[in-house]
Amino acid sequence: MSVFNLGDCVRIGEGADPSLVGMxxxxxxxxxxxxxxxxxxxxxxxxxxxxxxSDGRVVEVEAVFVEPCPSPDDIVAS
Incomplete structure (x- = not known):
């Protein structure tokens, strides 16, 4: 079962910043x-x-966004 994919748009409620570690x-x-x-x-x-x-896997998530989520075309690698 696919759970997270790179670039998935996941609303985590408080924004995406380092202070969310442990959330x-x-x-x-x-x-x-x-x-x-x-x-x-x-x-x-x-x-x-x-x-x-929760099943023990550790997954790299490329981007975690708050709403509104940008389209993949708006994400440009530097």
């Missing part, structure tokens, strides 16, 4: 926690996180 929640029925900030924010809405899923 827990549920996404499409799968409990998750933000394990660590894995990179510097690209903007005030975008950060890179490593997300630990």
């Amino acid at each position: 827990e929640g549920t996404w499409q029925g799968i409990p998750w926690s933000i394990e660590e900030n894995a990179g510097a924010p690209l903007s005030e809405l975008i950060s890179f996180f490593r997300v630990a899923l």
